[in-house]
Amino acid sequence: MQRYILRRLLTLIPTLLGISIIVFLVMRLIPGDTISAMIGTQFKLTDAQAQALRAYFGLDKSLPEQYWGWLTAALQGNFGVSVRSGRSVLQEILSRFPLTFELALLATLIAVTVGIPIGLLSAARRGTLLDLGARSFALLGMALPSFLVGTLIIYFLSARLHILPNAGNYVSLWDDPLKNLTQMFFPALTLGLAFSASVMRTTRSAMLEQLNSDYLRTARAKGLPERMIVRRHALRNALIPIITIVGFEAGYLFGGAVIVEDVFALPGVGRLLLNAISQRDYALVQGTVIFIAFIFVLVNLLADIAYTFANPRIRYE
Amino acid sequence: MSNLPVSDARGTTPLPEKSRRKGVFARLLRNWSGLVGLVLVSGYVFVALFAGFLAPYPPNAQHAVDRLQPPSSTYLLGTDEFGRDILSRVIFGAQNSLKVALSSVAIATLLGGALGMGAGYLGGAADNVTMRVVDLLFAFPAILLALFISAVLGPGERNTIIAISIVYLPIFARVTRASVLNVKDSDYVDAARSMGARDSRIIRWHILPNALAPIIVQISLALSWAILTEASLSFLGLGVVPPAPSWGAMLSEGRVLMELAPWTVFMPGVAIVVAILGFNLLGDGLRDVLDPKL
Numbered sequence: 001m002q003r004y005i006l007r008r009l010l011t012l013i014p015t016l017l018g019i020s021i022i023v024f025l026v027m028r029l030i031p032g033d034t035i036s037a038m039i040g041t042q043f044k045l046t047d048a049q050a051q052a053l054r055a056y057f058g059l060d061k062s063l064p065e066q067y068w069g070w071l072t073a074a075l076q077g078n079f080g081v082s083v084r085s086g087r088s089v090l091q092e093i094l095s096r097f098p099l100t101f102e103l104a105l106l107a108t109l110i111a112v113t114v115g116i117p118i119g120l121l122s123a124a125r126r127g128t129l130l131d132l133g134a135r136s137f138a139l140l141g142m143a144l145p146s147f148l149v150g151t152l153i154i155y156f157l158s159a160r161l162h163i164l165p166n167a168g169n170y171v172s173l174w175d176d177p178l179k180n181l182t183q184m185f186f187p188a189l190t191l192g193l194a195f196s197a198s199v200m201r202t203t204r205s206a207m208l209e210q211l212n213s214d215y216l217r218t219a220r221a222k223g224l225p226e227r228m229i230v231r232r233h234a235l236r237n238a239l240i241p242i243i244t245i246v247g248f249e250a251g252y253l254f255g256g257a258v259i260v261e262d263v264f265a266l267p268g269v270g271r272l273l274l275n276a277i278s279q280r281d282y283a284l285v286q287g288t289v290i291f292i293a294f295i296f297v298l299v300n301l302l303a304d305i306a307y308t309f310a311n312p313r314i315r316y317e
Numbered sequence: 318m319s320n321l322p323v324s325d326a327r328g329t330t331p332l333p334e335k336s337r338r339k340g341v342f343a344r345l346l347r348n349w350s351g352l353v354g355l356v357l358v359s360g361y362v363f364v365a366l367f368a369g370f371l372a373p374y375p376p377n378a379q380h381a382v383d384r385l386q387p388p389s390s391t392y393l394l395g396t397d398e399f400g401r402d403i404l405s406r407v408i409f410g411a412q413n414s415l416k417v418a419l420s421s422v423a424i425a426t427l428l429g430g431a432l433g434m435g436a437g438y439l440g441g442a443a444d445n446v447t448m449r450v451v452d453l454l455f456a457f458p459a460i461l462l463a464l465f466i467s468a469v470l471g472p473g474e475r476n477t478i479i480a481i482s483i484v485y486l487p488i489f490a491r492v493t494r495a496s497v498l499n500v501k502d503s504d505y506v507d508a509a510r511s512m513g514a515r516d517s518r519i520i521r522w523h524i525l526p527n528a529l530a531p532i533i534v535q536i537s538l539a540l541s542w543a544i545l546t547e548a549s550l551s552f553l554g555l556g557v558v559p560p561a562p563s564w565g566a567m568l569s570e571g572r573v574l575m576e577l578a579p580w581t582v583f584m585p586g587v588a589i590v591v592a593i594l595g596f597n598l599l600g601d602g603l604r605d606v607l608d609p610k611l
Contacts, residue, residue: 147549151572258460296461
């Protein structure tokens with residue numbers, strides 16, 4: 001197992017290199033001149049000035065040389081400086097990350113606490129009205145875009161109930177846990193809705209598969225109570241696909257957080273990215289995209305490892 | 318087991334092409350998800366195709382005296398802050414989202430499908446290199462990659478299409494490759510080869526028809542995701558350029574005035590959900606009908 005984990009960690013290296021190459025190449029697709037994209041069009045530069053700037057930023061070198069220079073700097077934690085704030089890109093991202101992480105964690109918690117029980121009930125009462133309701137919930141949950149859910153939640157909170165927990169001034173979890181959680185609850189609910197729908201679907205189908213299996217017939221035949229059958233036998237085996245889906249979908253929350261943070265005006269990494277995009281702060285855009293992709297890959301790796309723990313039948317040698 | 322052709326669930330009895338298609342369609346109509354999905358999708362496509370006939374006003378016509386009117390007999394779904402008719406904009410929004418979704422999924426299917434087909438059929442180094450590159454695109458959450466590409470290229474319909482097709486290309490490459498591998502070693506392909514059929518003929522007449530089922534299912538789900546992504550990008554101001562009627566952009570513009578005029582937000586929202594739900598249900602139905610193993 002340790003060797004397997006180590007090997008998986010090593011596969012991170014080519015993946016991260018690949019991510020950096022893709023991001024680096026896509027950044028070169030920015031239309032127009034990089035220098036004028038960087039400093040804006042309000043300044044008129046002479047050719048000599050532009051040339052000097054180009055040399056200063058190493059833009060006169062070949063593409064592989066540019067990549068190498070950028071990569072070696074990035075490996076030392078230097079992702080450049082945000083043109084707008086003057087702070088280092090890494091510093092900007094790290095200061096925003098706790099919020100995004102909390103958001104994703106809460107969304108996962110909501111997805112699991114909502115999705116698994118509903119999925120279990122729906123499988124146990126297959127074909128009933130309850131099952132139908134649960135399945136409709138899953139279908140709708142997957143078809144509702146997060147920006148719509150978030151917008152509607154804000155509408156009902158502010159226009160109908162006249163409460164709006166986060167009117168712009170966000171407090172961190174450490175400063176005021178209770179206030180923070182009231183601020184984070186609805187964003188996390190928004191982010192976790194589609195997730196809980198897919199957890200529910202997976203739980204339901206995994207349980208149905210287990211409940212129809214031969215070994216459960218044996219368990220029933222020897223007279224075990226149904227409650228015991230469900231808990232001890234079916235649920236335990238159904239957990240494997242559930243863990244898999246939770247692990248892999250959790251990574252996507254870091255992408256989805258961009259939209260939710262925008263809707264609820266939360267100062268996380270996603271909003272940082274959107275601001276950087278609208279301000280054409282390209283070093284920050286580049287750093288943020290690489291960072292989110294890195295977290296995504298890392299979460300997927302953890303999901304993989306959790307999966308091997310949950311499923312002892314699989315041996316990774 | 319692995320040699321069974323994926324799409325032909327009813328055994329190996331060779332049926333004329335037409336009757337087999339009809340069978341799939343008839344079974345789709347008897348499948349609950351398939352039927353509802355088909356109805357919703359048909360409605361959406363109908364509205365998109367005939368937007369010009371159905372919409373009571375041009376989508377960008379501003380009625381200066383009738384700003385933010387609630388739904389009435391003149392404006393069935395009300396007007397927005399520029400006095401534009403919401404119903405007309407929702408109808409033309411269907412056209413906009415269908416155009417973006419169809420083009421991007423078509424590009425992703427053709428390019429990704431060709432890559433996956435080549436990789437799966439040729440195998441070896443070609444397979445390895447193609448799939449490693451494709452894998453790299455999976456290292457990004459889909460919405461982040463779409464956002465990043467459209468941020469770099471700039472907003473606009475064409476760039477939104479490019480962004481969405483790049484994100485979905487690797488998925489089609491993977492599905493096609495898996496599907497091709499599944500049928501490549503089957504007896505009927507061996508038989509065709511032993512009879513001297515060329516690669517192009519084997520691919521066109523033996524592999525492609527039998528590898529198609531999972532790809533068709535994927536196309537339906539991809540369309541749903543493409544509609545969602547177009548709306549999300551436009552919501553964030555990175556999709557189509559205003560005043561083009563995009564459901565996502567309408568929602569984004571409407572949310573500022575939501576307390577005053579909630580109808581500016583509700584109708585585009587309903588439209589998005591119906592379109593996404595339709596393609597999801599259709600995808601589920603197609604999977605049930607085409608691929609009973611799943």
